[in-house]
Amino acid sequence: MGLVPYVPPPTSVVPPFAPLRVRGGRHRLRRAVHRRRRAMAAGLAMTAAALAASAPRDPGRPQSQAQHTQPRQEQPRADVVSAPVRIADAATVRLLRPGDRVDVIAAGGSRDSDARVVATGARVTQVPDARAGGDGGALVVLAVPRATAAELAGAGATSRLAVTLC
Structure with a gap:
């Protein structure tokens, strides 16, 4: 018996065709x-x-005006005002930053008078340059109700004021 040589099958030619395009x-x-x-x-x-x-x-x-404007929500009027207050200790004022909450305490000129709290939870809005105060203290601006601002003004005229951080 003899060996039969391997003969590959005939090759087929791939016919030319246009490329496929996917629609859209x-x-x-x-x-x-x-x-x-x-x-x-x-x-x-x-x-x-x-x-x-x-x-x-x-x-x-009127109905037409109500449709075109956004209604305002009524907010209770708190009558918050800005009150400039001179604090006796300028070094204490240098510790304050806008947004801090402080209590303001008034101490009388004589030793036998008691200290009293004039304002509680007042928000600091501005701290002007405290270095210019010297021995006369330093200025701080507080946001307080109108009645408290009047008390602060009166206490500042007759007493030395101090603050404590809340």
């Missing part, structure tokens, strides 16, 4: 993004319409 594939992502944007815009428009429809109306205003 180039702009598919762009269209999906636009659809999502439209859906988001529609959702936001519906939310705005629902909020506008559920807003409380002021019966004293």
